Amino acid sequence: MWAMQYHYFDNAATTMISDRALDAYNSTAREYMANPSAAYLPARESRKKLEECRQNLADVLGTDPSCLYFTSGASEAITIVLTSLLWAKIPGQVITSSIEHEAVLSPLAILREKGWKTETLNAPGGFISPQELEKKITKETRLVAVMAVSNVLGTVQDTKALAEVVRSKEKEYGRSIFFFSDSVQALGKTGLCLNESTVDGASFSAHKIHGPRGVGLLYLRNRNLQVLSHAGGQESGIRGGTENLPAIAGFAEAASELSSDDYDKVRLLNETVRKELEGSKVSILTDGKRCTPYILPVALHLPSQVSVRMLQDKGYLVSAGSACSNNERGKAEAVFRNAGFSKQAGGILRISFSRYNTLEEAQGLARALKEI
Amino acid sequence: MAKQLYLIKEGEISLKGLNRGFFEKRLKNNVKDKLRPYHSTTQRQKGRLFLFVDEDCPAERIERALSTTFGIAGYAKALMCQKDTDVIRAKTEELLSGLDGSSLKTFKIAVRREDKSFPVHSYDMACLLAQTVNKVFPHLSVDLRNPDLTVHLEIRNQAFLYTSDSPGPRGLPAGTAGRGLLLLSGGIDSPVAAYTMAKRGVKLDCLYFHAYPYTSDEALEKVKKLASLIAPYLNGTRLFVIPYTDAQLNIRDKSRADATTLMFRAAMMKTAGRIVAMEGMQCIVTGEALSQVASQTLPAMAFTDSMSDYLVLRPLCGSDKEEIIALAKKIGTYETSILPYEDCCVIFSPKHPLTNPDRQEMIELYESLGMDEFIEKALLETRIYTFNGNGEEGETFSLKDKIEGDIIEQN
Secondary structure (H helix, E strand, O other): OHHHHOOEEEEOOOOOOHHHHHHHHHHHHHHOOOOOOOOOOOHHHHHHHHHHHHHHHHHHHHHOHHHHHEOOHHHHHHHHHHHHHHHHHOOOEEEEEEOOOHHHHHOHHHHHOOOOOOEEOOOHOOOOOOHHHHHHHHOOEEEEEOEEOOOOOOOEEOHHHHHHHHHHHHHHHHOEEEEEEEEOOOOOOOOOHHHHHHEEEEEEEEHHHHHOOOOEEEEOOOOOOOOOOOOOOOOOHHHOOOOHHHHHHHHHHHHHOOOOHHHHHHHHHHHHHHHOOOOOOOOOOOOOOEEEEOOEEEEEOOOOOHHHHHHOOOOOOEOOOOOOOOOOOOOOHHHHHHOOOOOOOEEEEEEEOOOOEEEEEHHHHHHHHHHH | OOOOEEEEEEEEHHHHHOOOOOOOOHHHHHHHHHOOOOOEEEEEOOOOOOOOEEEEHHHHHHHHHHHOOOOOOEEEEEEEEOHHHHHHHHHHHHHOOOOOOOOOOOEEEEEEEOOOOOOOOHHHHHHOOOOOOOHHHHOOOEEOOOOEEEEEEEEEEOOOEEOEEEEEEOOOOOOOOEEEEOOOOOOOHHHHHHEEEEEOOOOEEEEEEEOOOOOOOHHHHHHHHHHHHHHHHHOOOOEEEEEEHHHHHHHHOOHHHHHHHHHHHHHHHHHHHHHHHHHOOEEEOOOOOOOOOOOOOOOHHHHHHOOOOOEEEEOOOOOOOHHHHHHHHHHOOHHHHHOOOOOOOOOOOOOOOOOOOOOHHHHHHHOOOOHHHHHHHHHOEEEEEEEEEOOOOEEEEEEHHHHHHHHHOOO
């Protein structure tokens, strides 16, 4: 079996679906097959199930279920928010950071085409400073998008402070500014509570927390978002299309399994690898402070893809920071450069943990890293 | 069973003298090989090869085979009938009724009377067939310069009729010029070099240097794909994949840094030479183009050339990149070549490679590396992938097993 052959340390890419999430998926697919929008009795059962799942996720996220909209994944949630700007009669400005995911950067092309200006926040060491944000916000700023946790560096942004800057600028200019936080790597991997935050929108994905693929969440503090298309009007018109109820049930189940015990376990795994690598030729890019323990970026003397293959042959799967080439720079590599790791950028590996990793595995991984 | 008939025009072969039969025989065999398992027979006649293929063989397959076989200047699907004017006219009518005439405006009749005993002369025969065309498509008028439709009639031992002919790849049949070994990388140039030398009749096998884990398995898959794409032009080929990691690491550790690429290329020549000797081939073919990269300057090429005991052919030496890319697109290898899987890892490429090496100094450096031991070991681990004339992958075996098999066969 696949899992017997490899020790999996690429959980920021995707995770193994949990038994409970898979069971929830399977049973919902059979028991709640009716379309929640239909008029007959079984449809009402499906509708009830859908709202139960929404409530469960709202409890985990610390928010109200009416703020949550199911999507096909985080990428769609992000696209819904960014493309909603296209309705504006007068184009304004969008501020993002230099370490954002492609899902955020990609819709900027159409916005620029329509006359929008885009501004990028620097992220030295993987951190975005509220002071820089304050300087870059102008009267024209309509949206600020800063990811909560870097998917390649694991650095955790001070989202609260960033949001405060946006709120005070809103007052100053007397116009609303949408603060969006791509929170895919934050769910279950940092202390996250949406009610304590003033972010206007956030995106989440099920398959990063042992849920199924193809389902995600869009959090909106206020419903007044004019989306490009509401299709069949499902999800209050924010995301039309028949709800993927089995996947949503799997997502809700996976979210309910998140626990602080897992967080502590992963922190131990992270610390173990850090400790084992001390004094070796493998350098660690972050010092662990203001970082999620779930992601650990390290730099080696070899091109990333070569190290990935060497580790794979030793039974360990990790992610390459970049492409093995002089002229084909990988996207992750660009993020490392932007964060000030230009010298190491070609040889960075991302180790990402899950609750299913064991201490022995982590020690083995550190040994394997030292051997190559 | 009824047969499909194709008329094949020989190109350069028809200029050959006493050895013409040798070229024609090879061409015939190359075509028949590609059409297997369908049965086909051929008839040779002055400047033409008539190919009869089983009725159930798809036309695309026949056309793909003919459009990729060197030695063919053009080909056409044809009808055959008795040498009798009435029969010919009836057959012409049959041929025309299968055509959509609505987009046509003009026509021409081209008659070749190889059999001079046929009583009706070419011009008169053309007039007769023109009447037939007029009967089927009354709206067409004659245009001898730029006709939309040309009806060809060739009178030989039988009468042959065809309307449109397609160009072939020309050149000489693969295998008529001897055998060679192509150094195949994952890049744009080497498949084009293979095409170019196969066009002159060289039967080629390919050699790829695999440096896993410094190069990926995807890079190997890409090279296999390239080998399958050029295989139709080579009338089938074998891909030798030699594990070269230890050899490359040895070069990196022992050579001066700015000469590593040259040392690698010298080792490649030596390795290729071993296979050329073992297989009784006569040359090595590379995709090098003058001054394209540091190892392809005149002094660098002069050095690598001097490291080979065999003739090294560099058919692209005088081509520029645009020309090579155009040909790569034409033969269909470009899209695969530009896939982003590197065939050489950056850690083996010096930042500032030598462009003007001193030959004697380089030879001495190479001799100090002790490469023979690495080459012999790598040869023992070489795997051979086979591709038939339709580009389909066949069996895979190790070079070691093959050598042992060859010895048993000889005994």
